[in-house]
Amino acid sequence: MNTRTRAPEPSATTADTPVGAEGRTAIDALWRRWVGDRDPADRERLILHHAPLVKYVAGRLSVGITAAVDSGDLISYGMFGLIDAIERFEPDRGTRFESYAIPRIKGAIVDELRATDWVPRAVRDHARAVQTAVAELEATLRRTPTDAELAAHMDIDVDRLHEVLDQVSLTSLVALDQLFVDAEGGQSSLADTLHDPHAVDPHGRVERVEQRQALKGAISRLDERDRAVIVLYYLEGMTLAQIGDILQVTESRVSQLHTRAVLALRAKLTVPPV
Secondary structure (H helix, E strand, O other), X not given: OOOOOOOOOOOHHHHOOOOOHHHHHHHHHHHHHHHHHOOHHHHHHHHHHHHHHHHHHHHXXXXXXOOOOOHHHHHHHHHHHHHHHHHHOOHHHOOOHHHHHHHHHHHHHHHHHHHHOOXXXXXXXXXXXXXXXXXXHHHHHOOOOOHHHHXXXXXXXXXXXXXXXXXXXXXXXXXXXXXXXXXXXXXXXXHHHOOOOOOOOHHHXXXXXXXXXHHHHHHHOOOHHHHHHHHHXXXXXXXXXXXXXXXXXXXHHHHHHHHHHHHHHHHHHOOOOO
């Protein structure tokens, strides 16, 4: 588990201050002091001044990253890269700090994402390869490719393709607390969409109560003998032969009464078309 402390986010007012000729001179002087004295206060000022580089790099990288990764985390990872760049930068070499720092900020973010990713990098590469192959074949064939066509396109056999697909299936897992925008424009998590079979369904409960009341009313309006057949068969669990003994009719006659009662109930409970 990654235990690295999250880097502090910069002050927006300081980080977003434009730099003119006088500001550039002040920054150059700040760099000279930092290189000469290594004063932590000067390092903090350099971090705050160059913090927009981290936001820039994090914004570019976030385009191809799943929404489960928070942008604040990317900025935090990038801040470590910025701090490392400030520690190592040598102004006397004539290189602009921005050119020196951006690759290190990007590398810090990518390294941290890989360190926290539970899916192996090779599996991620396989997922991209399969996705690219499917897109290319669909554009050519105008349909979804078969496994054999996909395997041939990727220059592997079908068995190997199935192994790759089994591995790639791991990358489709998502966090239940991942947020998305719902139909009402608000934010919901995937956990909110899962059905809980043990949860109380107020709408379903009311609907079942209404159905029972309607069925009870329909049964009460049946002929006395039909009502007896329904009650004895469905509520008491008797067989047709046992019901025949009670009503003193044949089993065949009970079957006829049952059919008639069911049809009568269906007619009473069916809502006529408008």
